[in-house]
Structure formats: C-alpha cells, structure tokens
Amino acid sequence: MGRGTYALVRVAVVVRAPAGWLWWPGVLAAGIGTLLPGLTGRRIGLLAGAALFLIAAAVVFAVRRGRYLTLAQEATRAGTSVFLQDRAVTIRTRRRALRWWLLLAFLAAVGSSFAVPAAGGLLLAGLGAGLWAKALWLGRWEHAHDALLWVRTDWVPRGRPAGPDVRAYQTTGPAAGDAGPGGAKR
Incomplete structure (x- = not known):
C-alpha cells in the first residue's frame, strides 16, 4: 500500500462472522447431547441449556454496546485513499x-x-445468536444514520471491533462495500 493508505473492515461483518460457526455447531452439539442420557437426565439438561442459551445471548448482545455507540457517534468520514x-x-x-x-x-x-445433555451445545448456540443480534443492532444503527461503520484492519487483530486497540471508527455511504447494513450479503 502507498503512503497514508490503509485497509478498512466493516464492523458489523467482524461481529457477524463467527455467529454462524457458533450457532450451527451449537445446534449440532445440542442434538447429539439429546441422544445421551447424561448424569442429570435429558429434561434437566434441556432446561439448563435453554437458560444458558438465553443468558449467553443476552450477555453477548449487551457487552460493550456503550463502547460501540461511542465509537459510532465519534466516527469520521473515511478518506479516498x-x-x-x-x-x-x-x-x-x-x-x-x-x-x-x-x-x-x-x-x-x-x-x-x-454430564448435562444438550446444555453445552445450547450455550454455544446462544453465543452465536447474541453475536448475530448485535450485528443486526449495528445494522439498524447504520440504516438509521445512513452510514456504514468501518474500522482499520490493523486495530482488530483479535477480532474485537470495540476492543481497547480500536481508537476510532470511520464511515462511508451506504453504497460502499459489498455488504448491506448489519453485515449481510447484498
């Protein structure tokens, strides 16, 4: 890259990327878990798994939302380079x-x-559902503000688009890039 140029990655896409790979293996693991009687029994395992699913989805959805909003509101317009x-x-x-x-x-x-049938799989699926919901929430923000949120690729080496290494977001118009609001395919 030339002097002063850098790459940007969509914030919603980074959030959404592992969601499917957490959801589907989680559902598969929960299905396998229902075939096993386990120590606690299937009924208790499924009830514990449902509770873990809801808690995990809510926690993942809520974590760092304030930081995402702060970075989004302070975002600057991306340059042409x-x-x-x-x-x-x-x-x-x-x-x-x-x-x-x-x-x-x-x-x-x-x-x-x-030990607890299907609980671990439902926990994994809950993590994926929470990430997917967060990506949709970011998509609603992008749609409401008619801008797409981007972050420098060198600031998200561990895939944390609101982590301590991220200093600022940048925005483009809604037609930029190949993903729609929320990171979905166009």
Missing part, C-alpha cells in the same frame, strides 16, 4: 483465525453432554 475489505475476505480471515477455538468449543459442548 483507504481500501475497503470485501465481506468474503473478512469472514474467511475471521473464521480461519478462530477455527481451532471453535473446534475445541464444539468438542467441549459435546463432551459436556455426558
């Missing part, structure tokens, strides 16, 4: 960075079914 990273590239790099953690989480969810 920036590169906008494609949605597919963002999703591929995020999933590649998280693949071993997601595999370990899936195995832990299936393994926990021997």
Whole structure:
C-alpha cells in the first residue's frame, strides 16, 4: 500500500462472522447431547441449556454496546485513499483465525453432554445468536444514520471491533462495500 493508505473492515461483518460457526455447531452439539442420557437426565439438561442459551445471548448482545455507540457517534468520514475489505475476505480471515477455538468449543459442548445433555451445545448456540443480534443492532444503527461503520484492519487483530486497540471508527455511504447494513450479503 502507498503512503497514508490503509485497509478498512466493516464492523458489523467482524461481529457477524463467527455467529454462524457458533450457532450451527451449537445446534449440532445440542442434538447429539439429546441422544445421551447424561448424569442429570435429558429434561434437566434441556432446561439448563435453554437458560444458558438465553443468558449467553443476552450477555453477548449487551457487552460493550456503550463502547460501540461511542465509537459510532465519534466516527469520521473515511478518506479516498483507504481500501475497503470485501465481506468474503473478512469472514474467511475471521473464521480461519478462530477455527481451532471453535473446534475445541464444539468438542467441549459435546463432551459436556455426558454430564448435562444438550446444555453445552445450547450455550454455544446462544453465543452465536447474541453475536448475530448485535450485528443486526449495528445494522439498524447504520440504516438509521445512513452510514456504514468501518474500522482499520490493523486495530482488530483479535477480532474485537470495540476492543481497547480500536481508537476510532470511520464511515462511508451506504453504497460502499459489498455488504448491506448489519453485515449481510447484498
């Protein structure tokens, strides 16, 4: 890249990228867990899993919302010398960075079914649902303000678009990039 140029990645896409890879393995692990009787029994496992699903989804949705809003309200307009990273590239790099953690989480969810059937899988699915809901919330903000939120790629090495390394967001018009508000495909 030339002097003064840098790449930007969509905030909603970074949030949404691991959601599907948490949701579907979570549902699969919960399905496998219902086949096992477990130590507590299926009924208690499913009730505990449903509670964990709701709690995890609510916590993931609520965490750092204030920081997201602060960064979004203080966002500046992106310059003409920036590169906008494609949605597919963002999703591929995020999933590649998280693949071993997601595999370990899936195995832990299936393994926990021997004690509490389906609870670990539903917890995993709740994490994915919370991330998906947060991406939709960001999409509603983008739609209401007629702007897309972007962050520098070098500020989100661990995939935390509202982490301590993120100093500011930048905005573009709603036609920029290849993802719609909320990080969904156009």
